[in-house]
Amino acid sequence: MQVVVVGLGYVGSVCSACLSNRGHSVVGVDTSGFKVECIQRGMSPIVEKDLGELIAAAREKGLLRATTDIASAMPGADLVLVCVGTPSAEDGSLDLDHVKRACAEVGKALPHTGKFTTVVMRSTMLPGSVLGELTPVLEAASGLKMGESFGVAYNPEFLREGTAVADFFGADYTIIGAGSERAGESLKAMYAGVGGELMVTSIPSAEMLKYVNNSFHALKVAFANEVGRICKREGIDSHEVMRLMVRDTKLNLSPYYLSPGFAFGGSCLPKDLRAIQSRSRQHGLDLPVIQNIVRSNEVHIEEAIHLIERFKHRRLGFLGLSFKAGTDDLRESPILRVIGTLVGKGYPVLLHDPNIDMERVLGANRRFVEDEVPYLTERLRADLDDVLANSDVLIVGNRAAQYRDIGPRLKVGQVLVDLVAAVDRTSVTHGEYHGLAW
Ligand SMILES: NC(=O)c1ccc[n+]([C@@H]2O[C@H](COP(=O)([O-])OP(=O)(O)OC[C@H]3O[C@@H](n4cnc5c(N)ncnc54)[C@H](O)[C@@H]3O)[C@@H](O)[C@H]2O)c1
Structure with a gap:
């Protein structure tokens, strides 16, 4: 040519x-x-x-x-x-x-x-x-x-x-x-x-990809260097740590965790990030990337609240309460922060989660529910249809199997806010579909 x-x-x-x-x-x-x-x-x-x-x-x-x-x-x-x-x-x-x-x-x-x-x-x-x-x-x-x-x-x-x-x-x-x-x-x-x-x-996707690639490369360098700085203060061999870190190609160097979705939560990531942040402060170390990961997560939660509040409708139905499908662990589930804020603002809220049965929530999880989400018991519904029929805005908060097919069940005027990319937007034939970051 x-x-x-x-x-x-x-x-x-x-x-x-x-x-x-x-x-x-x-x-x-x-x-x-x-x-x-x-x-x-x-x-x-x-x-x-x-x-x-x-x-x-x-x-x-x-x-x-x-x-x-x-x-x-x-x-x-x-x-x-x-x-x-x-x-x-x-x-x-x-x-x-x-x-x-x-x-x-x-x-x-x-x-x-x-x-x-x-x-x-x-x-x-x-x-x-x-x-x-x-x-x-x-x-x-x-x-x-x-x-x-x-x-x-x-x-x-x-x-x-x-x-x-x-x-x-x-x-x-x-x-x-x-x-x-x-x-x-x-x-x-x-x-x-x-x-x-x-x-x-498309041309815009290709244009964006170049910046996403370079941002990611720069993030990798900055992250590895921050790991190096804290390891040195701890007397730990940073190269050894990172050599082992990259050997995990299931969770670490893999597409896992790299799809836009909702904020992270659960009993480990927030707690462990706080601990490493606190240790780096004890060393007087400035680790801007690691220290701002929790802040970035907070902003994502705030974005979800803004998105839900954009709609004039008041009756909210939250589908999926635990931080991921298939568990009843509610500790530090980010959707509870969204729900708590909106309940505090007076929105009528109904809740559904196939894995949460208040009778069976025990131990640390039970204490957490009683202290942090006292509204849960009275608003939780066992029947998904009940929530679908009595909500104007439905918010999908985890990827439980039964939420994937709710698209065609929406009625005209109902809004679906998908925080976890669980629902195929083309399946929403009557209501409106809104993704959190897509
Ligand atoms: N250098 C890299 O490693 C790299 C990698 C990927 C992408 N890029 C991107 O590619 C682009 C080019 O980068 P580069 O490093 O090759 O730049 P460069 O500065 O080395 O080369 C640009 C060339 O364009 C010429 N030029 C400027 N205006 C011109 C005109 N009107 N007509 C003809 N020639 C003209 C300049 O004389 C110069 O030789 C940039 O957008 C850069 O961000 C660079």
Whole structure:
């Protein structure tokens, strides 16, 4: 395929070299005469393992050239990959100026490619940038309509400097945020044989994913470093601890706990986080990530309360009281915080949980109920139908099997607030469905 790469920095020069070595015909464009000159001489404009060799090989095969003149690069282009910088503005917001300027140039040349060309943003940019800010620039500069005469896509770059070439050829997956089927097909054809699994999604999801990935990577580094700081104070080998921690691929390094849902609770996580927070304070240690996990959880509980209060209806029916399905342990169940707040505000509330039978709640759990949720006994209903029939807003608080199918049972005017992603929203045919964070 004929590929134009705009911006020959770390991302653009690696893309140009790797794609031309896959047999595509690549023209690199940069405003920097130095970078263009490097490529023309078969040299790498940046320090990066194996890149010089790949550029030299592609130049020799006649599959790679570079220019400062975008218009001369565009005729015949199947794809244009925009890889210019997106720095931080003074206030920390994202500066799209370079990308907008590059898109204006690309747009001017779009009517002269002689093909349906797909413009692919590879620079990191916030959700809404491609469709809301850059597509209008492309349309205005070209006088063409996106989807009819040209395509757009977002293809986030995940390379790591230092191993960028290996990352390109050995990628786990490639994310294709496609503005249309045709744009997606074009990118898939370009990646044929490399890039791991090609996964097509919407442009905003692909834009967001890049930030989610980088936030998670940064979180991992900060978390591991905080573990290191507290281990050192305790005289414990932090590397040994983390080596063992990552060996658990069931709960630790796995998709488990990584799906948006309700706040954590139960008898362990809140208590143990408080203990480690308290110990770190005794050491005079500042561990902002670990110390703010409980705070983040509190904010999530407050968000649930706001969501429920948004509806004018007053009669609330809570389905699922324990912190997870299949247990009657009510200690530190976060839904009880929601219920307690709303009962305190005078909302009429009914409760249901298949595992809670007041006759059988014993021991520490019983004391907890008597002290913390004295309203439970009089509001708990054994019959789910009773709660369904006498509530305007139904709030699903755990994933007990019998709540999954309540969607079709909702009546017109009833609202379902799903705090745990238990109910399929398409099954709610008469009422309204609202997810907590989805
Ligand atoms: N460097 C990385 O490891 C990495 C990894 C993933 C994503 N990204 C993202 O990719 C984007 C590019 O990053 P980078 O590190 O390659 O940037 P960079 O600063 O190294 O390169 C950007 C290049 O674009 C050129 N340029 C600017 N405006 C231009 C224009 N109008 N026309 C032609 N060329 C123009 C610049 O001269 C420069 O050579 C950024 O959004 C970055 O966040 C970078």
